[in-house]
Every structure is written in C-alpha cells, then in structure tokens.
Amino acid sequence: MGACCSTEVKYKGRRHEEDDLEGKEEEGQQEEVTTTGHAGAIVRFQGSSSYTSMYTRKGKKGINQDAMTVWENFMGEKNVFFCAVFDGHGPSGHQVARHVCHTLPYKLSTVFKENDVAVGADKDWEASIIRAFEESDEDLILEESLDSYCSGTTAVTVIKQDEHLIISNLGDSRAILCTRDNENQLIPIQLTVDLKPSIPSEAERILKCGGRVFAMDEESNVPRVWMPDHDCPGLAMARAFGDFCLKDHGVIAIPQVSYRKLTSKDEFVVLATDGVWDVLTNNEVIRIVASVKKQSMAAKILVYYAVQAWRTRYPGSKVDDCAVVCLFLKKRPLLTRSLSDMSKNVASQLDGADSNLISKDRKTEEGETVINCDITVDPKALDELNRVKAFTKSSRLGSLNRRKTSKDFGGTEAN
Template identity: 50%
Template sequence: MGGCVSVSSRSTCSSRSNGERISPSCLWIDMFRRKRSRRTFSDHVTTLQHLSSIPSRIFTNGRSSSACIFTQQGRKGINQDAMIVWEDFMAEDVTFCGVFDGHGPYGHLVARKVRDTLPLKLSSFFDSFGSKQNGSGANCCNGNMKSDVADPVKETSTEDRVESLWREAFLKSYKAMDKELRSHPNLDCFCSGSTAVTVIKQGSNLFMGNIGDSRAILGSKDSNDSMVAIQLTVDLKPDLPREAERIKRCKGRVFALQDEPEVQRVWLPFDDAPGLAMARAFGDFCLKEYGVISIPEFSHRVLSDQDKFVVLASDGVWDVLSNEEVVEIVSSAPTRSSAARILVESAAREWKAKYPTSKMDDCAVVCLFLDGKMDSESDYEEQGFSSATLQSNHSGNVVESDDGQNSEPCLQRNFTVRSSEENDQYRRVPIDADVEDAENGGTEDQNWSGLEGVTRVNSLVQLPRFSEERPRP
C-alpha cells in the first residue's frame, strides 16, 4: 500500500460559510488559523483527564452526528477491544476514527491507553509540522487572495504537502506512542500490546495508518449503482512475505504450531514464546528487537461521490465475515445508527455457525458515513439506544469508568487455545501466497488478510517478568 493522490473536482474547491470560495492550496492552512500555545506535560495530563467529557468524542456503544460504534465482548475473558470517533478533531470537517484490539494479559489497558493518547499525539505532531509551513500562505486564508483561479501545478504540490504532513504525523505519533508505552510506570507491555487502525477524514480526503490485523474498508457504488467493498488497509500478519522476511532478518522466528497450521506466529530466537499472531503492534516489547515493529502503513485516498461509508473493525469481525458481506450488512441496515450493532451481531452469529466449539473473539466496529448524515434521535431510540454516548452495555461487557480503567481485571484471554481435536474440523483454509511486495513497487491484493476465517488468540504464551535480584545469603 502507499499514498495515492489524485485531483478531483470535489477536492479542488471549498466554500466558506459566507459563500466565498477558497483554493485547495489554503485548505490545509485552515487547520492552523487558531494559533496554539506550546503544550506542557501538565497540559497533556489535564487533556487526558477531560477526554471523556468532550461532546464530539465517543468511545462507548453509541452514535455521533456522522458515525455509530459498537463493541461486544467475546468468550475469552475481558473485552480487549477499544474504539473511538472524534468529530471536529483539531478543526471542523476533520474526523478521527480508530479501532484498537489488545492482546496479552494487559491488552485491554494497552488498547484503551492507545485510544486515548494516540489522537492527541497525532494532533500535536501535525500541528507542529504544519506551523513550520504556515508562513507565506497564511494570507490567502484571510481573504487576501489575488485570484480565485488556482494554479493546478501549485494545487498538486499543495496536496502532496498535505499528504506529506499527515504521513510524517502518523509516523511520528505512532513512534512516540510506542515509546510512551515502553516507559509507562504502571502498564506492563512486555508481552501485551494492541493493534491500531486509524483514519483521518479531512474534507474529501482519507488519511490512514494501521498496524496489526484490524482492518478498514470502504463501501462504494460502482458504475451499475451496486455497492462494492474496497479494502483500505492490509492485515499486517507474519504470513505476509515482506513481514516475515523482516522478522527473520532480525533473528525472530516465524512458524505455525502443529495444531493450527494456518496461523503463522512470531517467536523469540531462543524460546518458543510468545507466539504473536501479528507482525506489527504497539507494545510487545519482548519482540521489538526481533522484527515486530510499530511503524504504521500509511495511505491516502481521495473520496468521490460514489463512496458512501467507511467501516473499521477488529479481527473478530474479519475472521468470520468477508469485506463484501460487511458492506452488504451495513448498507442494508434499517437505520444508520444501528449499522455497527447489527454488524457485530451478524459476526456473533457467524462465530456460532462456523466455529461452534471455539470461543468467540471480541468484536469492535466503527461505521463512518461520508455524507455526514445520521438518523433522527427518535429512529435511534427505536433501535434500543438512549443517547449519543451510551454508558450502558448490551452484551454484558464491563463498563469503563471515566478514566478508561476497568473494574474487573481478567487474564483469561491469553490462555484460550483451541485443542487439536477442535481444530481438525475447521483448520483447512487456503492461503494465497501470490502476494506482490508493495515496497518493491508491486500492488498487493487488496483482499489479502493473511488469515481468513480462522479462530485463534493473538498471543499464546505469557513470558515471566524477571523480578528484582534477591541478595545472596
């Protein structure tokens, strides 16, 4: 995957509230019209403490003005999935969406920490990068443009600069997030971690960054006015050839266990642990020296009028539903507000039908509707919800407190492994090995998942932390 920038009629102009048209070369500067003071560490802590009270930010089952989100706990212990939709993120007409799937004994805490902190880091880095380039072009956003006719060459150059800014912000923020997890005094990320699939919608542009095996897809209409699924991110698992090669170069090992030959895992060079089922993740510091990285895959897509919605979901959904099935379920939901919930319920039914002897994985879904429209509140309440940000839970999940912590710690998930007898019936799944390496200029199969329809846990073995050395007698 990589960035793809195109100039379309939809993305070549924008309108102010008074009807004045501005050129796209000023769009990115609008993000910085309000000068921000330099943030201190105490400001960052204060922001984290007040995140749950931000009206445009939802992170529990519910809806916003343009999206709905829903999560359901599986049967492996505490729900380790987290999700977020943050409208008016940094500026108007900018929305941040993310799904985070934790794994390991403290994966639920890692996922929530990333959910709360990563958007702030992304905003901070984009702000600092953009401010450096805000000099000469700022006047055009104040109405001092010499001409309403923009130079196409300059427009393309500016779009490239915007993409470059977001790319740099994604790379830096992911790196800073992983660094913060490593030094966190109260969160053990040695053999716990989280995936992340994050999307920034800015006007008619989508900027995406992802690590791990959570996925984003686009529901769009083709020339026949039929809904089609377009995969936006690639599941970054160890059975992707380029991921496996990197891990092996770093002395990590990649192989599958005998009782689940479909699931390639990452192992330490000197021990059969921890068996991580993804090639990139936040945390998992026991493997960071052996090829598992937190560098995101970044991509950019310019939206058209044919594009209708974006779905982000954890692998609990993708293990049992195809991209096409997900698009069909969301597009046929009776109300937009119920789309995420119906999708999760559909995935739950598929788990029971396809893997009756296996324990269902956690599922988390974000549905972002690109036209910015949502159902009326009355329609929403008919579906069983009561407000824009629900604190109730429809699946027996433990409800988060305001600080994102959970009142019921549980470490069961790490030990949920299918037995060989259970696995024999469901393990025959073909895997497409003909995947071109995007880093070498090829085009990867957009439907590559690395693992279709296989139930498994993301980390098999817990590694003991070395306690403080005891004094010799």
Template identity: 40%
Template sequence: MPHFSSLLQGLARSLSVGRDRKADGAGDGKAAAALRSSGTLGRGGSETFAAACSRRGEKGINQDCSIVLEGFGCQEDTVFCGIFDGHGPWGHYVAKAVRESLPPSLAGHWQEAITLASLIDGGEKRLGDLIVVANVGDSRAVLATKADDDDGAVVAEQLTVDFKPNLPQEGQRIRECNGRVHCLSDEPGVHRVWLPDRESPGLAMSRAFGDYCVKDYGVISAPEVTQRRISSRDQFIILATDGVWDVISNEEAVQIVAATADREKAAKRLVESAVRAWRRKRRGIAVDDCSAICLFFHSTPS
C-alpha cells in the same frame, strides 16, 4: 500531499504510550465531541455520522476499544476514528492507553500538516474530503463505494493490510532479525512470531504497539499510511477488529451495513452478525471480541 503520511509515520515511531496526554482537542483546551465504546455520534446536522459497537467474546475481558472524535485538531470538518485490539494478559490496558494517548499526540502534528498543506496549496485547505488511514496490526478498514455500472450496487474496497507474520515481506524482516515464524501443531494456518530460543510470545501479527520483547526481532510499530480523496460514489467506511473479519468478508460487511436502514444500528448489526458467524462457522472455538465503527460520509444516502 505526502507530508501527511510522513508526519504520521514519524509520530507512530516516536509515540510513547501514556506520555504527553492533553485534552481531546488540539492542546488549546477545546474538547472535541467524543464517542467511546458503543453508541453514535453526529446526529446534530453533521455531514458525517458514526456508529460504534463492541461485544465481549468468550475469552475473558473485552480487549477491544475504539474512539470517534468530531472536530479533531480543532477542525470542524475533521473526524478521527480509531479502533484498537489488545492481546496478551494486559492487552486491554494497552489498547485503552493507546486510545487515550494517540489522538492528543497526533493532534498537534495534524495541525502542523494542515498549516503546511495550506502553504503548499496556496491557501486552499480541502481536508473534509480527504481520508488518511494508518494501520498497525490486523484490524482493518474497508470502504463502501458505488460500483461503476451505475446500478446502485455498493462494493467493498479494502484500505489496509492485515499485518500477519506470514506475509512475505513481514516474515522476511522478522527472520532477518533472528525472529522465528511458525504455526503450532494445533493451530495450522495461524502463523506466530517467536523469540530465537524460546517458544514465546507467539504473537499472531507482525506489527504492534508494545510487545517490546520482540521489537529487536523484526516486530515493528510503524504503520502503513495511505490517503485518498472521498468521491461522490464513496458511501461509508468500516473499521473493525479481527474478531469481525475472521468470520465476515469485506463484501458481506459492506452489504450488512448498506442494508441497515437505521444508521444508528449499523455497527451493532455488523457485530451481532459476526458473533452469529463465529458460532456457526467455528463451533467449539471461543468467540473473539468483536468491535466495529461505521463512518458515513453523507448526511443522507446519495
């Protein structure tokens, strides 16, 4: 169903933070069950269960935020999960503004896509087993699925691209728009985006909401959108900010969550593991904000 992707692409390009804010439902006054920041959602017999956790790092205000909405777009079988990582002096305001603006803006378009899907599919709407992932920036979504060897092992599958300016296609676009990409002498390996004639802003990603000073120089806000059906092997999905992924691998994250017997503590355990990894692996470097959402697909482990 490619129309889902095209609608999401168009919405992201036209989204204006802070405009057209409505209820968390789909514009008809019905509010979806919402989880912001740390906590759990979905204990009342729901087929899905979500746990979220966020920890402030050592750089000041926590610029991460997240949201989980049950019944998104007035569809009982639809869950919206979003995780947002701000940057710069006002990053925490931008992250929260996107968190509040994106779901209601998307909800109306989502209903249009559902209606179109029902027409194309002859009236059959199978949304409950569909994952649609849209990513801007360097937060990441990782799927945990059972391996094909039937031994019960759970493996990781990365669903998103970390949009860093050193990726060939990203760097090429930025340079073609007269932007510059290079590392600072004291940060080897950390590629940043700079204006043509100034050592500013030093953005460490190639796609982002805001950052208008470099939007004419190749930094874009268009997401990469993918979709797939949830199979019986798929167990859960992890959404986390780069504070987690900088020190925890995809496989490590999946194993940490899979080994947590109490699902309510899954996101907290992953975030706490990331904080410990920062202090162990990157001594002398300030711990970044670490946030994660764990969305489980089955009411009980399969």
C-alpha cells in the same frame, strides 16, 4: 426505557437466541460516553453521532481487549473526523489497547498542529503520523502501571477532512470503504493490509532481526512470531504497539499509511477488529451496514451478525471480542432501490461467498489495499434487526478459507 422482552430469531437456517441487544430506548445503542479532547475535539468512546456509529462486544475469552474511539472536530477543525479501533493481546492487552486509544489521537492532533500539517494529497502528513505512532509506542515503556513487555495492541485509524481520507494501520485489524461501481452497485474496497507474519516482506524483516516465524502443528495455517531462543510469545501479527519482547526481533510500531481521495460514489468506511473479519467477508460487511435503516444502529447490527457467524461456523470455538466503527460519508439513505429488488441481488452475491471475494475487492489508488441467552431487547432495536434479517435471510454465509485459533499465553489468549 422501552418495553423489554426475551426472544429468539432464525439465523441462516438455525435458531439462536438474540444477545447483546439491550440498550437505551434511543435506537438501542450503548450509553453515550463523550469527553473533550485536544483543541476542543468531541471525543466518543461509544455511542453514535450524525455521521458515526460505534459498538463493541466482549467475546468468550475473558475481559474485552478491544477499544475504539471517534474524535469529531479533530485538531480543532470543524468536520474533521478521527476514527480508530484497537485489538489488545497478551495478559495486559486490554490495558495497552485502552491506553493507546486515549494517547494516540492526542499525539496525532498535537503533532499535526505543531507542524501545521494539512490533511491532503501531499505527503507532509505521513512523517507526522509515523512520528505520533512511534512516540505512542515509546510512551508505553515509560508507563510503569502497564506491562507491555509481552502484551500489545493493533491499531487501524482514519482521518477524514472533506474529500481527503488518510488511513494508518498496525496489525490485523482492518478498514474497508463501501463505494459504488459504474452500475451503481455497492462494492467493498479494502483500505488496509492485514499485517501478519505470513506476508513475505514482513517475515523477511523479522527473520533478519533474529526473530522466528512458524506455525504450531495444531494451527498450521497461522504463522506466529517467536523470540530467538524461547517459544514465546507466538504473536499472530507483524506490527503492533507494545510487545517489547519482540521489538528487537522485527516487530515494529511503524504504521502502513495510505491516502485516498473520496468521490461522490463513496458511501461509508468500516473499521473493525479481527473478531469481525475472521467470520465475515468485506462484501458481507458492507451489505449488512448498507441495509440498516438507522445509521446509528449499523455497528451494533454488524457485531450481532459477527457473533452469530462465530456460533454457526465455529460452535466449539470461543467467540472473539468485536469492535466496530462506521463512518458515514453521506446523510442520505444508502438503499436507492426497494429491499425486495435488492434482496435478489444480494442473495446471488452472498450465497456461497468465500475468501475469493477478498481477492476481488478493489485496492486504493496507491495500492494499499470493523451471551446471555435470557436478554432484554429494545423494541426499536428488534425491529431494526428484523428489517436487516429480512433483507439478507435468503442468503447464507459462505465458508472461510481459514479458521482463527489462539494459543493460551500467560493465562490470557494471545491473538
């Protein structure tokens, strides 16, 4: 272990104690948790590798209901990656998220192998992905140890093989791609749609199935899904694993699936739960990740900034759980210009940024569209954090067009 210290840092003009930065000497990351998966894949639940960085942090709402995983050599194929994050909700949401985190990649791997499905531009894989998602959802019913009647989880996943990228999404977790425009500037492309009942097509399906969609008076900007005759559970998403009390009323486990062919301009993919997206824009996320010197630190630094954004913007709210997986498409450094040159550019782009940035993000080719005040800090992690802060300190985070709120549900907040 490296030397430890307790310290404070300046963040957007205010002072905050650094939190969640203790870790191993090697780049300050969480301890590696790996195992062997189907067809010999290397499975990670935290840590980092040559091309991936993962990190999760418990919020202030109780147990961490977020989960994440990375499978390398997915399906037994060299250099094929499967990455996913899951955001549980309801009384047993943490258990549902962890269960699906373990079973879904296995289902996908076996379905692909059994049907000899290739990852590519054709559509053979789409039916296999939908089948794996639906089977994983059905397995929850059979799992007697899990109460998934009024609990569930989101899921956003990517499978990467060579230049092929397949994206699948349930709920309001999100995946974005960082790429370069014709002027070599970093720009975000949102790869998924936040599947909420506020989307007209999602609300229409729910209403046709007898479900109800409305927002409570105290959170008029957050439409939720309710049972026909009971004011519960108040689900803030239109698709999810579990939540069987609403499966007959329009909530489905059929993912939105899309494909993107990667190019030499593409840099990395970020998958994260809404604890990140509720306080950071797509543009802010790619700037933070791109500015990290050591790629293995990217997820941790991003979570740190999300937590600080929660405290700065919503000091009276409970910080949400955060989970991030970064998949880097290249090993070479992202910063092709000096930090002093880039900081001016970043400042102008991030200063006053708001939700309008999201509408400016490009879509994929198919239109589809990551506490303790007295802490110990690893010196390497602190140096890395300070480097990122020097890169972005001249900019300030913009305001959001909405604020995420939660409704207590069965003693656990249903997000």
